[in-house]
Amino acid sequence: MALKIAVLPGDGIGQEIVREALKVLDVLNQHFDLNAEWEEAHIGGAGYDAEGDPLPESTLKLARESDAVLLGAVGGPKWEALDKPLRPEAGLLRIRSELGLFANYRPTKVHDQLLDASTLKPEVIQGVDILVVRELVSGIYFGQPRGIEELENGEKRGYNTLAYKTSEIERIARKAFEAARLRNNRVCSVDKANVLEATEYWREVVIDLHKREYSDVALSHMYVDNAAMQLIRNPGQFDVIVTTNMFGDILSDEASMLTGSIGMLPSASLGETHGMYEPIHGSAPDIAGEDKANPLATILSVAMMLRYSLDRADLAEKVEQAVGKTLEDGVRTVDLAGADEDFVLCSGMGDAVCQRLQGFA
Ligand code: NAD
Numbered sequence: 001m002a003l004k005i006a007v008l009p010g011d012g013i014g015q016e017i018v019r020e021a022l023k024v025l026d027v028l029n030q031h032f033d034l035n036a037e038w039e040e041a042h043i044g045g046a047g048y049d050a051e052g053d054p055l056p057e058s059t060l061k062l063a064r065e066s067d068a069v070l071l072g073a074v075g076g077p078k079w080e081a082l083d084k085p086l087r088p089e090a091g092l093l094r095i096r097s098e099l100g101l102f103a104n105y106r107p108t109k110v111h112d113q114l115l116d117a118s119t120l121k122p123e124v125i126q127g128v129d130i131l132v133v134r135e136l137v138s139g140i141y142f143g144q145p146r147g148i149e150e151l152e153n154g155e156k157r158g159y160n161t162l163a164y165k166t167s168e169i170e171r172i173a174r175k176a177f178e179a180a181r182l183r184n185n186r187v188c189s190v191d192k193a194n195v196l197e198a199t200e201y202w203r204e205v206v207i208d209l210h211k212r213e214y215s216d217v218a219l220s221h222m223y224v225d226n227a228a229m230q231l232i233r234n235p236g237q238f239d240v241i242v243t244t245n246m247f248g249d250i251l252s253d254e255a256s257m258l259t260g261s262i263g264m265l266p267s268a269s270l271g272e273t274h275g276m277y278e279p280i281h282g283s284a285p286d287i288a289g290e291d292k293a294n295p296l297a298t299i300l301s302v303a304m305m306l307r308y309s310l311d312r313a314d315l316a317e318k319v320e321q322a323v324g325k326t327l328e329d330g331v332r333t334v335d336l337a338g339a340d341e342d343f344v345l346c347s348g349m350g351d352a353v354c355q356r357l358q359g360f361a
Pocket of ligand 1: 013017072073074075076077089092262263278279280281282283284285286287292293294295297335
């Protein structure tokens with residue numbers, strides 16, 4: 001039976017980059033043994049324009065019934081003045097929570113051909129290939145009680161709660177161990193167990209799960225302050241990093257800068273039953289409609305979808321190799337090109353990747 005993909009291009013460059021990603025899926029259908037079909041639906045500003053809702057019911061239904069969701073980007077100045085629940089970003093947050101996507105994966109892979117694009121020294125970042133697995137729907141961003149209150153002495157106090165239940169820690173740690181088995185088989189769990197009880201417990205649960213079910217994976221632990229430093233000092237030491245919502249938010253942004261270009265970074269948000277794949281960047285209204293965007297983050301999101309939702313790690317590798325070969329051959333979109341280097345358009349980059357991918361068939 002064909003695998004079913006819900007395709008939600010969204011707004012701005014979302015339309016352009018998703019078009020290129022679909023070309024890649026077409027090549028996999030025609031020249032490899034992928035049997036996938038897809039259906040497009042509106043999300044974000046496009047959803048609001050078409051149906052008055054940034055997450056139309058029909059889109060959510062399609063997403064629920066699909067094996068995976070591929071998303072472009074949402075947002076733009078046109079919808080900024082709308083009430084908050086009608087804004088494009090509200091549609092994105094809602095689909096994540098409706099599909100129960102509690103695990104956010106952000107891989108940071110430094111391509112040799114782009115070593116000079118980073119602000120770090122080439123010898124520090126060469127070969128870096130890190131996957132940050134961040135807990136996405138619990139921790140201090142969601143914990144209760146929270147608020148800003150007035151104290152008896154007239155002073156005010158802001159407060160939040162950091163709390164994790166056994167089940168919440170186990171399910172994210174499980175995702176990290178499973179991901180590591182498909183990579184270099186190493187997990188580093190990042191916490192602040194020396195100071196925060198919630199993460200002391202996090203560490204205990206991770207160790208326990210590891211012992212019971214994943215003793216074949218190499219597990220280490222690191223305090224978050226040290227992890228922040230090690231990411232810059234020696235990022236090559238990491239394979240999979242698993243961590244809490246807030247620590248993951250900060251560390252994944254830090255890690256993404258190792259590569260230099262926002263147009264290169266894919267992401268996945270996974271739950272027990274669904275997976276959604278999207279580039280980490282937004283809808284780039286400043287270049288939308290000009291066919292200038294870099295589609296590689298979206299094409300690499302397709303690779304993640306093949307690996308984590310469609311059980312086709314073999315094809316994921318082919319897509320990643322095709323992207324690597326394209327860069328090796330010197331093909332650049334404008335965001336990657338040096339001042340006096342030639343560059344191709346978004347569609348040109350998509351075609352260049354497809355051509356190389358076809359060559360691997
Ligand atoms: P952005 O990521 O859209 O753009 C930041 C800068 O990076 C811009 O100069 C843009 O041209 C450039 N850029 C982004 N992606 C690129 C690509 N693939 N190739 C080449 N250049 C690229 O962030 P922003 O400008 O802060 O936000 C624009 C809109 O996107 C806002 O409405 C924001 O809310 C939304 N947004 C959506 C998502 C999402 O859909 N997941 C994420 C972030 C921002």
